[in-house]
Amino acid sequence: MTDTLRPVADAQGSGAATPPRSPRARPRFSSLLSGSVLGLIPFTAYIVLFLALPTVIALVTGFVDKHGALTVDNLTALGDPVILRTFGNSLWLSALTAVIGALLGALFCYALLGAKPTGVLRSIVDAASGVLAQFGGVMLAFAFVATIGIQGMITVWLRTSFGVDIFADGVWLYDTPGLILPYIYFQVPLMIITFSPALESLKPQWAEANAMLGGGILSYWRHIGVPVLLPSFFGCLLLLFANAFSSFATAAALTSQGSQIVPLQIRAALTSETVLGRENLAGALALGMIVVMVVVMAIYSLLMRRAARWQR
Amino acid sequence: MSRAQAAGRTGTARLRTVHPGPGRVTRWVIVAVIGVLFLVPIVAMVEFTLRKGVDGGHDFARWATVFGGGLTPEFKPIFTGLGNSLLLAVVTVLVMLVLLVPTMVLVRIRFPQLQRVLEFICLLPITIPAIVLVVGLAPVYSVVSKMFGSGVWTLAFAYGVIVLPYAYRSIQANLVAVDVVTLSEAARSLGAGWLTILFRVVVPNIRRGLLAASFISVAVVLGEFTIAALLNRVNLQTALLVVNKADPFIAVIFALLALLFAFVLLLAIGFIGGGGRPGRRSRRRAAASALSPVAPALSPKGSA
Structure with a gap:
């Protein structure tokens, strides 16, 4: 340049x-x-x-404490069992929905492989993925209450047609497990948006070379497709993890009480001054989140640099 | 048609057998199954708004209320929120166009050594969750309120930051594609000044990128909840949550309308990019990249 x-x-x-x-x-x-x-x-x-x-x-x-003096007291709060449990909740929820989202999203990207790039299908998938990945939040919570809420369409249908009560063990939609399905609902579209450029960069020459050497479809994916795509796949997986970890709106609109994940805990700390009898806990929680995000995004950018080798 | 498929067609029958994509049937089965699963919650929302009281049955009464202007004053927050969100969308796009675009052009033409720094800064908001940003924005906004008043439009400064990754990506894709450097050199050798270069040479050439960046910014702003909720401002999303407590049915109708609007907006980005001219893959890619918060690969040259 x-x-x-x-x-x-x-x-x-x-x-x-x-x-x-x-x-x-x-x-x-x-x-x-x-x-x-x-x-x-x-x-x-x-x-x-x-x-x-x-x-x-x-x-x-x-x-800093409430008088503005330097202290590490707030940071010790990160070791509090309640806070540790919220971080644990956030981590497993993000990891689980990232893995499921990445697998489903990658499968969908595979299905689109070879579809006309300017075709109607691609245009609709791109726009719908954009909406669902970025535009969720409050409206996503509404959608899932209408679907699997106590009077939701699917809940009622399962109850009247099959006699199955999905809430037989208590209503889990408004607790942490209830976040799994809505999160997957925005993770899959994000995977489609971020992973499909990697699939599109598979060069036709590689398929030809594979065929020339007598390889079949299995050997193509085993020796070319999967090794080339693996760094991108794990990179996108990490991005999905980061996305779920930092997500706030869906949980804020869906969870009725308590602060099961870190962003909700930050809100509690911000709005009620003292949580666990500590000032400035929000700052400490923010620091904890940033540490996780920086680690995740650093590994992400390493993986993407590796993936870029094949995307010239 | 993808290049892989084209190669399969022009090649021998044997080459076609190793085409890595799925067969027609496999493709449509996967697309249909995942597509239907993702439609269920949307259909459930529609069904929810059509419900007729406790004794079952469906009708369009609530939709008629919304479109017939029969909404009682308790739904006023939703119109306040919608108005605020639209205002914020406009101001955010202005902030983005006035601050980001000249800087990107300047860096591209004059300070290429700063390209990676600019990219790093613009992609930073992905790493910093909005909920973390809001912790630090609260004190910043207590100062902002003193300077500019507590009008809702001031939120646009914060929104300008959260739309950075999306706006940067769609504009950068366009800047690289039209080779702005050569164009500006040509303009300068003909004696054009900086403003002439910016407004009469660069901007007309990257208008697709600017349009895509504006649309994605509007979509992001209309969907924003975290910052508005925690800084106690009213926007579309916080209003939806308030109205949901009074009448969930009406709130869901507005949510559906908002989703539809965002879908149309993003579909338009696809068409701006595609331009209706088949074969321009780079344009489609540029358009699709606007939807992605990150580059497909953070390439070493930083010119995604």
């Missing part, structure tokens, strides 16, 4: 006769450069104020 810029820098300079020097050495260029740097200021200021500052505040409040 720097190479494509150099001719411009030369054209700005004293002409083609002089040997190319570093663009920064030219006075005219550097004056233009300083002018251009001003252009970066508004966005930088915006990012500092509304992304960097809130994040730093969120993380730092975990380290």
